[in-house]
Amino acid sequence: MHATIQKPIDEIIKHIQPGEKVFVVGCNNCAWKCYSGGEAETEMMAKRLEKRGIEVAGYTVPGPQGMSLCKLSHTRKVLLEDHADEVKNADSFLILGCGQGVHTVIDATDGGMVHPGCDTVFGGETVSDTHIEEYCSLCGDCIIENTGGLCPMTLCAKQLLNGPCGGAEDGHCEVDPERPCGWILIYERLKKLGRLDLLDSYQPPKKNSKWSRPRSLEVSPTEATFCSISGKVTISNQD
Amino acid sequence: MKLTTLFEKGEFVVTGEVGPIKGAIHRDKSIEPSCAIEALQLHQHVHAVNVTDNQSAVMRLGSLAASVRLKTNGIEPVYQLTCRDRNRLALQSDLLTAYSLGIDNVLLLTGDHIQLGDHKEAKPVFDLDSVQLIDMAKGLKRGYDISGSRIENYLDMAFGAVVNPNSDPLDLQIMKMKKKIDAGAQFFQTQAVYDVTVFEKFIKKVEKFNCPIQVGIVILKSPQMARFMNKNVSGVHVPEDLIEEIGSVAKEDRKKKSAEIAGRFVKEVKSICQGVHIMPLGWTDIVPDILEYAGIKHK
Numbered sequence A: 001m002h003a004t005i006q007k008p009i010d011e012i013i014k015h016i017q018p019g020e021k022v023f024v025v026g027c028n029n030c031a032w033k034c035y036s037g038g039e040a041e042t043e044m045m046a047k048r049l050e051k052r053g054i055e056v057a058g059y060t061v062p063g064p065q066g067m068s069l070c071k072l073s074h075t076r077k078v079l080l081e082d083h084a085d086e087v088k089n090a091d092s093f094l095i096l097g098c099g100q101g102v103h104t105v106i107d108a109t110d111g112g113m114v115h116p117g118c119d120t121v122f123g124g125e126t127v128s129d130t131h132i133e134e135y136c137s138l139c140g141d142c143i144i145e146n147t148g149g150l151c152p153m154t155l156c157a158k159q160l161l162n163g164p165c166g167g168a169e170d171g172h173c174e175v176d177p178e179r180p181c182g183w184i185l186i187y188e189r190l191k192k193l194g195r196l197d198l199l200d201s202y203q204p205p206k207k208n209s210k211w212s213r214p215r216s217l218e219v220s221p222t223e224a225t226f227c228s229i230s231g232k233v234t235i236s237n238q239d
Numbered sequence B: 001m002k003l004t005t006l007f008e009k010g011e012f013v014v015t016g017e018v019g020p021i022k023g024a025i026h027r028d029k030s031i032e033p034s035c036a037i038e039a040l041q042l043h044q045h046v047h048a049v050n051v052t053d054n055q056s057a058v059m060r061l062g063s064l065a066a067s068v069r070l071k072t073n074g075i076e077p078v079y080q081l082t083c084r085d086r087n088r089l090a091l092q093s094d095l096l097t098a099y100s101l102g103i104d105n106v107l108l109l110t111g112d113h114i115q116l117g118d119h120k121e122a123k124p125v126f127d128l129d130s131v132q133l134i135d136m137a138k139g140l141k142r143g144y145d146i147s148g149s150r151i152e153n154y155l156d157m158a159f160g161a162v163v164n165p166n167s168d169p170l171d172l173q174i175m176k177m178k179k180k181i182d183a184g185a186q187f188f189q190t191q192a193v194y195d196v197t198v199f200e201k202f203i204k205k206v207e208k209f210n211c212p213i214q215v216g217i218v219i220l221k222s223p224q225m226a227r228f229m230n231k232n233v234s235g236v237h238v239p240e241d242l243i244e245e246i247g248s249v250a251k252e253d254r255k256k257k258s259a260e261i262a263g264r265f266v267k268e269v270k271s272i273c274q275g276v277h278i279m280p281l282g283w284t285d286i287v288p289d290i291l292e293y294a295g296i297k298h299k
C-alpha cells in the first residue's frame, strides 16, 4: 500500500486562490487505511476548508471501500458522471491520496487543476490497523533472495548490500538508534533459518538503471513488460 | 610508498590521522593548513597519516587536496575515500585522480551517514558499499573500470579497509571483512578498541585471513569525552575503569595519563597485530609518548 499523511492544513490552504472553488477527492483504499483520505477524512476536509472560508464545490471518495482512487476508469466515471455538475463547477481538485491518485484525477478530469493534500511517504505493509511499516523501496531489481526476504535497500540506512557497517550499537542502527540495524535483522533471521551461508556471496552493485524514473509496466493475462531506462523486459507468467 | 611494502617487510606499521580543515588551503604556500601542521608533528613518529574524507559527514576541504599537501611536505598520506558523497563514476574518477597525483595508499570506506553531520538534508549517495568499492578499485588496478571498459595506465595503490572488532554480532562483521579481503583489501585499520580481551577474541577469529591489521586507538582526553563517545560514537565502547583512570588525574596531567593508557594498551596487543592506527583528535604531541610507553621504536 501507499502510505500517506495529510499535509498541515495551513500548507494546503496557502495554495488555494481567493474565490477558487475546490472539489475534494479521497481514496477508499490506501488513504482510507491511513486515515488521510477515507470517507470520514474527506468529509471532514470539506468542513475544515469551509471553516476557513474556502468554497467547496463538492467531495467524493470513489467507492466501495477497498476501491483505489488510482483506478482511472472508475475515478473518471465517478467524477465525470456521478458528480458531473459539481465537478464542472469546480476550479480545482484537492486530493487526499497518494501522488498516483493525484495524477489519476488529472487524467480523469482531462487535465484539471490539482492540489496534493497529502505527502506520499512510502509503500508499506499494513502491520496493524494503526501501524504501517516500510519494507520495500520499489527499486525494480530485487535482491532479497540472499537476505531471507529482508530488504537491505530499505532496512539499512546506508543501503549496504554486503553486510553491516561497523556502527550498530546493541542491535540498533548508528543512524537512527530508535531502529534496529537492518543487517542484524537479516543475520538473526538467516541464523534462525540455518542459512547464514547465503551471506557469503558477493553482492554486485545495484542496477540503478532499473530504478530510473519514470517507469511503466504493460500488463496482460499472460505477460508483462517493464519499461525503464535499462530497456524493456518482457516476462511471461505462463511457463 | 605503499604501506603493503612495510607490512611485507614485517614492520610494525604506525599511522596517525588528521582531519582536513573546514575551508580552503591558503594560496600563499608558506601558510600551512592546521591539518598539515598536525601531520608535520606526527611525521617523525609514524609511517603514514590518514586524511579523513568529510569525517562524520561534516563538510570540509577535500581529503585528496589535503593528502596531496601532505605528500608535498614529504609525509605519506593514506587517502580516505567514502561512498557517502560519490556515485561509482566519481569514485573511480577520484581514484584515478589520486593515483595521478602521487597517492600510494587509499582507505576505502562506506562513510558515516549524512544524518550525523552538518548537511542533514543532503542526498546520501551510497551507490556502492565498501566491498563493492574495493572490488571496483581492484578492477582499476587490473585495467578495467566497473563497466568493463579498458583503462590506460592502471593505478597501483595499496588498498586499506576498516573493520570493527567491537561489533556484535562479531561473526557478521567478520563475514564482511572476509568479503573485503576477497574483493582486494590488503590491510585493515580497526575502529577504536580499548579492551584487550575484545581485541584478542577478534584476532583469534581473523588471523587465518593472513591480512595485516592495525589496531585502532582513539586517544582518551577526559572522562567527559569518553562518556560522549560511549553515548554518541557507535561501535565504540570505553570501559568504566579507563574512564575512572583518566578522570583520576588533574586536568594538566591528562595528556600524560592519556598517553600511558593508550601506550599500555598497544604494548599488550602489539604482538598479535601488525601495526597501530592512532587517532589523536588534535593531541598529536602525545603520539611519541604513546609509542614510547608501548615500546615501539620510532620509525
Ligand code: SF4
Residues within 6 Å of the ligand: A135, A136, A137, A138, A139, A140, A141, A142, A143, A144, A151, A152, A153, A154
Ligand atoms: S531489493 Fe528492491 S524490490 Fe526488493 S524489496 Fe528491496 S527495494 Fe523492494
Ligand code: SF4
Residues within 6 Å of the ligand: A155, A156, A157, A158, A159, A160, A163, A164, A165, A166, A167, A168, A169, A172, A173, A174, A175, A180, A181, A182, A183, A184
Ligand atoms: S547500523 Fe546497520 S542499518 Fe544502520 S547503517 Fe549500519 S548496517 Fe545499516
